[in-house]
Amino acid sequence: MDDKDQNPRLRRVQWMYGMIFASLASLILRLAYVQIGQGAELRQEAQNTMLAKLPVAPARGWIYDANGQLLAYDQPSFDVILTRLRSKQQDYHAMAQLLAPVFHMKASDLENTMANKLGYLTQITLLEGATPEQISFIEEHQTELPGLEVVPTPERVYPYGDLACHILGYLGSPSPDDMKLPQYQGYNPQVQKIGKAGVEAEYESILQGTLGEQVVETNSLGVPLRYLGYDPAPQSGSSIRLTVDGHLQAMVQQYIVDELKTVREKYGYVPQDVEVVVLDVKTGGVLAMASYPYYDPNWFVPTGGAQVDQAQRDKYMNQTHAFYNYAIMGKLQLGSTVKPVNTIAGLMSGVITPDTTISDPGYVRIGNDVRHDWQPGGHGLVNPVKAIQESCDTFFYYLGLWLGKWHGGVPAGESLAEWSDTDRVKGLNTLFYWEWLFGLGQFTGIDLPGEEAGYFFDDNIDKRDPKKVISYDYPLLTAMQSMAKTGKFNDRVVNPTDYKLTVLPLAGIGQQQYVTPIELAQYALTLATNGKRLQPHVLDAILNPDGSVKQQVQPVVLDTINVKPQYWQVVKQGMYDVCNAPGGTAYGSFHDAPYKAAGKTGTAQYLVNGQMQNISMFIGYAPADNPQVAIAVRVPGGGESSEAAVPLARQVLDEYFKEHHEFFPPNEWTSTAIPSNWKQMTAYTSVEDAVPKRQP
Amino acid sequence: MDTIRRMWRDVDWLLIAVVLVLTGIGCIAVGSATRSHANPSMPTHAALKQAVFALIGLVVMVFATWFDYRMLRRVRWILYGLSLVLLVVVFAFPEVNGAKSWIQLGPFSFQPSELAKLTLILVIASYMAGIDESEVPDYRLWRWLPVIAMWLPPFALTMKEPALGQALVMFAITCTLLATFAKTSQFRWMTALFVVVVAGLVVISVFFDQQAVAVVQYMVQKHWLHDYQANRILTWLDPAYGPRTVGYNVHQAEVAIGSGGVFGAGLFRGTLTGGGWVPNQWTDYIFSAIGEEMGFVGSSLVVVLYILLVQRLVRIAGLATDTFGTYLVMGMVGMFAFQAFENIGMDLYMSPSTGITLPFVSYGGTSLVVNYLCIGVAMSVAVRRRKLRFH
DSSP states (O other): OTTTTSTHHHHHHHHHHHHHHHHHHHHHHIIIIIISSSSHHHHHHHHHTEEEEEOOOOOOOOOOOOOOOEEEEEEEEOOOOEEEEEETTOHHHHHHHHHHHHHTSSSHHHHHHHHHSOOOTOEEEEESSSHHHHHHHHHHHHGSTTTTEEEEEEEEEOTTTTTTTTHHEEOOOOOOHHTTTTTTOOOOOTTTEOOOOOHHHHHHHHOBBEEEEEEEOTTOOOOOOEEEEESSSOOOOOOOEOOOOOHHHHHHHOOOOOOHHHHHHHHHEEEEOEEEEEEEEETTTTEEEEESSSGGGGGSSHHHHHHHOHHHHHHHHHHTTTOOOOOHHEEEEEEGGGHHHHHHHHHTTSOOOOTEEEEOSSSSEETEEEEEOOTTTTTEEOOHHHHTTTTTTHHHHHHHHTTTSHHHHHHHHOOHHHHHHHHHHHHHHHHHHHHTTTTTSOOOOOSSSSSSOOOOEOOOOETTTTTEEEEEEOOOOHHHHOOOEEEEOOOOOSSEEEEOOTTHHEEEHTEEEEOOOOOOHHHHHHHHHSSSOOOOEEEEEEETTTTTEEEEEEOEEEEEEEHHHHHHHHHHHHHHHHHHTTTOOHHHHHTTTTSEEEEEEEEEEEEEETTEEEEEEEEEEESSSSOOOEEEEEEEEEOOOOHHHHHHEEEHHHHHHHTOSSEEEEEEEOOOOEEEEEEEHHHHHHHHHHHHHHOO | HHHHHHHHHHOOOOHHHHHHHHHHHHHHHHHHHHHTTSTTSOSSSSHHHHHHHHHHHHHHHHHEEEEEEGGGGHHHHHHHHHHHHHHGGGGGOOOOOOOOOEEETTTTOOOOHHHHHHHHHHHHHHHHHHHHSSOOOOGGGGGHHHHHHHHHHHHHHHHHOOOHHHHHHHHHHHHHHHHSOHHHHHHHHHHHHHHHHHHHHHHHHHHHHHHHHHHHHHHTTTSOOOOHHHHHHHHHHHHTTTTTTTTTHHHHHHHHHHTTTTTTTOOOOOOHHHHHTTTTTTTHHHHHHHHHHHHHHHHHHHHHHHHHHHHHHHHHHOOOOSSHHHHHHHHHHHHHHHHHHHHHHHHHHHHSSOOOTTTTSOOHHHHHHHHHHHHHHHHHHHHTOOOSEEE
């Protein structure tokens, strides 16, 4: 063998072999490092991959009424959950075909739900609130339904249906938009529900608790093998007690339904909605708050909702606007119920005295305009007490005009334009400011979501077209600041315009103010307490798991209004006479009450579907000498105050005293229990009948 | 008969043993990696199918051994042309896993790039042998240009599929052949360049990984790199980069391999392999199954087998009767060595991840049969080797 015979490339390929050998040998070194050096650590990580964490919803706190009766609680319900296994054995198509008729769903929808969520070990809720039939079907067909489980899930129950529905609210799954909000950080929308209205929403953070995670060991196919406990354990939410008196609330809701029947049969009125608010004068706690039409919060719970036709439910909700809590959201003119506070405004600013007496011809002439009293021919000689008792409009027209220094015309040496921007504004400011102090035209601060604040408004007249009236919100604060600084205020929105001369007198009788029923109730309470304005609230206490009080809600005094005692005397005498003196506007309903109430009626007009309708209103408190409760009743479309609101208020106050065993003979006493026949009462049945249950 | 006896004697039995052991390990690993059926794309009866393909491969190998490899030179352009046509035809077929790499004909599917690697070796080897055989061999640098011209079309078409891994194999093959072909002076600077590049990559990935990450991200910003390309480089540079997303495959593979420890979890007993937790663990990531279930002992044995495979092929190349045979076999050496290194290395964060099969081990008929064909061709070179004795 010589060199010539040798392959000329032999040395070269040997060199190259050396390089390849080194490269591949480096793999062995690296393998040694990873498998021997890091082996234990990586084996630990491999084991961890076999553990899955499944979210577990915390138990939601329960809601009690003031007397410990359960208004909302959780009960076990059964959800059907599909765990996507890492296995070919799950044939979604076949499973969907099998389940669709039992679940009353379309097979294609069901299959989409199963197949369209990504990732293994994901849990998909196929059905909420499974019936016993559905549960037994799944158990019988378990072998054909791999990964399908029936799991107990807490579900909200509102045992009294529509009772206190607007206070309680209801639950729902958080929407993608909800999940962006800071208060829902850390929520799992798959397993957790959130309060969508009422106290369920207001006290979501107290009721909800915190999400837990169940640690699950799975086999290599991803099938859960063993539950290893919680990490962390879910923290139950706290239960709460409301100030709401379940008995009174039930009766209020029933009386509303009864009253609607009465006015329909007697006068042919069909009111759109009715609001009643009863406040505890000592604390500001809401004893009852009803807004008709009602709804049943169970309709929004899967099991409850599954029992009713969802299309029917949605139709009902949309047509009746039952989701709307008019008691805190519905703003309308307050009419003559404003007169007590306007009397105080007049007295405190000195334009009237307790002895001021006018002779009422039944109308007032203001410039070219004539405003009439509700009583043709007028009330004769009228002092402040009688003005409230008989709700004399003329007196308050004058009161309004006098506050603006209008005595049959503008003050001497002042032009109409000057007057409009100075004395007229001063008059409006005085009236509105006193009303504002009593809680009208502002938020009451009630602890329910969605409260709207009332407002005041002013009117302009277009000079080129005197019939054209432009109304706009009156900026009270700005007007007062401007008056203090420059002595005048001009808020004409278009030029050339004039102020409507009648704004001041109309403000005097409550036509320039829009308020909500909760504002009216707070106003009544503030009159009852001689100026201590309390914040209305529905939460009484947060409870410990054993039922003891964890945190008691203390009354919040928003303002203490200083009014001379003799002026209180005048106003309260007037309000007492409304109910208890012949000629009082509520005397007809209250003269035979075993207790003495004080109040004020109101009737305003509003436009419904192109027709002017009366808003029937009453505010008041009882007993007159030592008030316990304040009340506001409003029946838009209910006719005169005496036709709907006053009789309704009488019934509600009667019920309160019967329940508290006062004034009425023992045979008429009732207990604080929610009536045992509540579910036979029309306030309950009419709502349930409106959205009928599905035939099983 | 004399020819057959001589062939029988000259067959490299050790090489065949190495290949068979690798195939056997592969069948076991594939069976284990597909046993969970956790993923709809996992094949059923994969180990059996793999064994059947191995048998077909063995038959192909025997025929190739019988066949005189020198005859291939005559038909090289036809074969090369055919493989280019197939690389074009492949674009008419639907995507599989995001790449148009497969020709589907009924139940059969075929990967043209596997064949193209072989025909690339063939044409380059023939060209280089031609120069060696000329009266006055000319090894000047411009002689490399035709080699590059032969490499570019299949490389570009494969990149377009896109099958980066296969394209890189073609690059590795071409480099290996050029290194074999080059003059000593040229080989010296090639070696120097290789050492510098490898050392550079090691230094960058170990000491300057953060700077390198910044550079890659800048390149993405400038649209010089696609996101998915950048992600592969980034996960290699920084193992903590997206272990749940873009780095998931590699991370899971490393965890599986590492959890095997010294002796492994035992055949069919690996948790990650059994649960199908490593994506593509029966094809590109098959080594994770070996690492987890056979441990350091089994996985380093596999690496040793590849070293032996390379050693046997290098020996054949060195003893070939003509330089055509040398180049032919060295091309295969480049192919096998690069695929083995890249495939195992990417599981261990030693190289960026690409889609490359582990020769003789990964599940896949085309790849297995073509690999056996290579061994057959190498064997054809071996049995026609230089007579060292009795001359």
